[in-house]
Amino acid sequence: MTTSWLSFATMCWLCDFKTPSSRTTAPGEHRWNARRGFLLAAGASAAGTALAQVDVGSASSMRNLVPAETLENSARQQYAQVIADARAKNALAPTGHPQLQRLHDIAKRLIPHTAQWNPRAKEWKWQVNLIGSKQLNAWCMPGGKIAFYTGILDQLQLTDDEAAMIMGHEMAHALREHARERMAKSQVTGLGLSIASQLLGLGQLGNVAADMGTQLLTLKYSRDDETEADLVGLEIAVRAGYKPEASVSLWKKMQAASGGNNNASFLSTHPSGANRIQELEANIPKVQHLYEQASKGQ
Numbered sequence: 001m002t003t004s005w006l007s008f009a010t011m012c013w014l015c016d017f018k019t020p021s022s023r024t025t026a027p028g029e030h031r032w033n034a035r036r037g038f039l040l041a042a043g044a045s046a047a048g049t050a051l052a053q054v055d056v057g058s059a060s061s062m063r064n065l066v067p068a069e070t071l072e073n074s075a076r077q078q079y080a081q082v083i084a085d086a087r088a089k090n091a092l093a094p095t096g097h098p099q100l101q102r103l104h105d106i107a108k109r110l111i112p113h114t115a116q117w118n119p120r121a122k123e124w125k126w127q128v129n130l131i132g133s134k135q136l137n138a139w140c141m142p143g144g145k146i147a148f149y150t151g152i153l154d155q156l157q158l159t160d161d162e163a164a165m166i167m168g169h170e171m172a173h174a175l176r177e178h179a180r181e182r183m184a185k186s187q188v189t190g191l192g193l194s195i196a197s198q199l200l201g202l203g204q205l206g207n208v209a210a211d212m213g214t215q216l217l218t219l220k221y222s223r224d225d226e227t228e229a230d231l232v233g234l235e236i237a238v239r240a241g242y243k244p245e246a247s248v249s250l251w252k253k254m255q256a257a258s259g260g261n262n263n264a265s266f267l268s269t270h271p272s273g274a275n276r277i278q279e280l281e282a283n284i285p286k287v288q289h290l291y292e293q294a295s296k297g298q
């Protein structure tokens with residue numbers, strides 16, 4: 001039952017809430033209209049270039065060892081493969097699916113607030129797809145390629161505000177280039193030597209893309225990455241007019257849902273739910289005024 005698209009479950013904290021996988025759902029496919037999202041983004045960022053309110057420091061310079069463009073190309077190929085696999089299994093939500101439409105509506109509101117965290121995002125062709133699976137899972141690959149699994153929406157009965165917090169969190173991983181940083185670090189420790197040699201011109205470019213795509217399947221983010229994604233995601237969602245308290249109610253639901261599962265490995269690699277909730281609660285006052293501003297504007 002292990003397939004490449006299910007392997008993405010390891011990419012993020014969210015994804016460690018594993019539930020027995022079984023696939024369902026509808027045929028067809030849909031692609032996010034990135035161009036429209038981008039145009040909206042350009043307008044809004046010109047209107048409000050406020051300074052970041054949450055404090056996450058600057059991104060690690062080590063990530064520069066891996067060219068962003070190369071990684072984004074690899075991610076694009078890998079994403080296309082994941083979507084093609086889901087489609088082949090009849091597990092891709094079709095255009096017009098109400099949950100997919102809801103995700104697109106949320107993305108449309110969040111995207112204008114992304115370039116503030118990474119100027120490259122202005123050029124990204126954002127995509128959002130919904131995959132039929134009982135897993136509590138969602139992710140965003142480098143370059144803005146997003147997937148939600150039906151399990152996370154259905155099982156947690158997410159409100160729009162909570163779904164926006166998840167999307168913001170996943171977007172933040174991509175914007176802060178956590179995958180790029182992980183890959184750069186793996187090169188330094190020798191695990192990515194084949195990639196390093198190829199980047200230096202010792203191999204063929206096609207292989208670089210393939211190797212990186214494979215690495216994307218097995219990456220794990222650090223605790224710090226997760227905290228950063230929580231806070232940056234919170235700010236993005238709040239600027240888009242979603243309630244900051246939803247970040248806390250989301251993780252409470254997540255905690256409750258994971259209560260009966262075997263969490264040992266998850267707890268060893270990720271901040272506990274309680275710490276995570278405390279951190280978010282401490283940051284809500286910093287972004288409250290952004291929510292009020294955004295609400296007025298709607």
Ligand SMILES: [Zn+2]
Binds near residue numbers: 229
């Ligand atoms: Zn995460």
